[in-house]
Amino acid sequence: MRVRLGGAALCLAAALLLPPQEGQAQVRASEAATVRQTVDGTELTLEYSRPSLRGRGDLFGGQIPWGLVWTPGANQATTFEASGDVTLDGVSVPAGRYSVWMVVAEDPRAWELVLDPRADLYHTAHPGPTDEQIRLPVDRQEAGISLETLTWYFPTVRATGADLRLHWGTTLVEVEVGVEPTVPSTMSREAAEPYTGEYQLVRLPSEQAQARGMEQDTTRLVVDWEDERLLGHWYGLDPGNADFVFDFVLLPEGGGFFQMGMLMDGELAEVFPDSFWEFIPGPDDRVTSVEVRDARDVLGVRGWRSEPGSG
Amino acid sequence: MFPTTRRRFLRILPGVPLALVATAAGPLSAGRRTEHPDPRPDIDASGVLSGEDLAGFGPDVAAVYDLVREMPQIADGIGCSCGCSYMPSYRSLLTCFHAGGMAMGCHICQGTARLAHRRWTDGQPLERIRAALDARYG
Numbered sequence: 001m002r003v004r005l006g007g008a009a010l011c012l013a014a015a016l017l018l019p020p021q022e023g024q025a026q027v028r029a030s031e032a033a034t035v036r037q038t039v040d041g042t043e044l045t046l047e048y049s050r051p052s053l054r055g056r057g058d059l060f061g062g063q064i065p066w067g068l069v070w071t072p073g074a075n076q077a078t079t080f081e082a083s084g085d086v087t088l089d090g091v092s093v094p095a096g097r098y099s100v101w102m103v104v105a106e107d108p109r110a111w112e113l114v115l116d117p118r119a120d121l122y123h124t125a126h127p128g129p130t131d132e133q134i135r136l137p138v139d140r141q142e143a144g145i146s147l148e149t150l151t152w153y154f155p156t157v158r159a160t161g162a163d164l165r166l167h168w169g170t171t172l173v174e175v176e177v178g179v180e181p182t183v184p185s186t187m188s189r190e191a192a193e194p195y196t197g198e199y200q201l202v203r204l205p206s207e208q209a210q211a212r213g214m215e216q217d218t219t220r221l222v223v224d225w226e227d228e229r230l231l232g233h234w235y236g237l238d239p240g241n242a243d244f245v246f247d248f249v250l251l252p253e254g255g256g257f258f259q260m261g262m263l264m265d266g267e268l269a270e271v272f273p274d275s276f277w278e279f280i281p282g283p284d285d286r287v288t289s290v291e292v293r294d295a296r297d298v299l300g301v302r303g304w305r306s307e308p309g310s311g
Numbered sequence: 312m313f314p315t316t317r318r319r320f321l322r323i324l325p326g327v328p329l330a331l332v333a334t335a336a337g338p339l340s341a342g343r344r345t346e347h348p349d350p351r352p353d354i355d356a357s358g359v360l361s362g363e364d365l366a367g368f369g370p371d372v373a374a375v376y377d378l379v380r381e382m383p384q385i386a387d388g389i390g391c392s393c394g395c396s397y398m399p400s401y402r403s404l405l406t407c408f409h410a411g412g413m414a415m416g417c418h419i420c421q422g423t424a425r426l427a428h429r430r431w432t433d434g435q436p437l438e439r440i441r442a443a444l445d446a447r448y449g
Contacts, residue, residue: 253447255447257446293422294418296371297421297426
């Protein structure tokens with residue numbers, strides 16, 4: 001009898017280890033999922049399995065007891081991977097892949113998020129504290145709606161980061177992810193000073209633009225320093241609307257080169273790396289002219305410094 | 312003042328539609344610091360493609376090859392930050408414009424060559440040209 005039981009157990013174990021055959025059911029109680037978000041070239045990836053409530057109303061403090069180091073997922077521990085250095089709620093997280101854990105507490109303001117560099121752990125590993133872990137306090141919030149299945153998502157994405165949210169039942173935990181900007185958007189007043197002022201700009205239409213009827217025109221650019229940023233205010237771009245001003249941010253690359261950033265509600269929303277501004281200094285190092293070129297270095301706009309009000 | 316919209320932003324510059332093509336084709340640089348080789352003292356422009364080799368690429372492209380032909384000793388001292396640098400035949404920006412290079416379809420090669428040529432005709436030495444290229448493409 002003992003031999004027959006052992007054989008059955010062996011068969012069961014073998015069946016569990018073999019890869020599923022085509023057409024064979026592969027239903028999991030907690031299905032695997034991946035959520036991925038790119039921010040300014042940094043890839044953020046969460047891989048996790050998604051448990052469902054299935055009528056359990058006593059999740060935290062019940063099924064998941066207070067004080068447990070719990071992975072917000074199921075099966076293999078949830079993992080967080082960042083392709084570059086990031087911050088979570090201001091705490092530095094070097095690029096890499098981590099298993100994700102939470103210390104659940106009765107006090108909703110005493111929860112803790114734990115990233116463990118041992119990424120491939122099973123959900124029952126419940127790691128104790130180590131020097132290699134990254135720990136940060138998080139708040140448990142109460143959501144207005146209940147989600148049946150545990151969900152990680154990025155509800156808000158910005159040029160400089162994103163909000164990462166865990167939502168299961170009515171429990172919400174959110175952390176702010178910050179990424180390293182590829183191009184700085186700020187400049188000191190001293191560094192910005194040679195560029196500020198007014199310029200007369202001449203747009204030079206490409207052959208295609210000329211074929212569409214676009215003619216060379218003269219417009220006005222005001223460059224000023226506001227909120228630690230070098231801003232361009234471009235007047236006269238819309239002949240049908242004299243009030244139109246095109247506002248953008250100049251992102252310094254060094255050497256007098258700048259990328260152009262689009263602002264929305266005053267915030268950097270998008271950078272176009274393939275058109276660049278080149279500010280050209282005169283003999284006294286004060287900028288006297290400016291050019292806008294495309295990625296092939298083909299000139300699209302040329303300008304000269306002018307005295308305020310002269311244009 | 313009217314709100315800035317993305318569509319309006321894209322209309323602004325004559326060069327932007329081309330720039331978006333370049334973005335779709337891949338990142339502006341290969342994502343690593345460009346190393347600049349020492350130019351070979353006896354280098355010449357005999358390997359730079361011309362004429363029928365460039366048929367079908369348009370006069371703008373042929374014009375960039377002509378610029379490189381004028382300054383082989385400068386182009387051979389410049390590293391290119393594009394994907395050419397992964398090819399076995401690559402040595403410098405100059406070889407991007409040889410047979411086997413990809414300058415005819417690469418905005419980075421072309422932009423690097425044009426900017427280098429502008430600075431060279433301004434009388435700047437190789438070191439200053441490299442510094443400008445590093446800021447822009449490096």
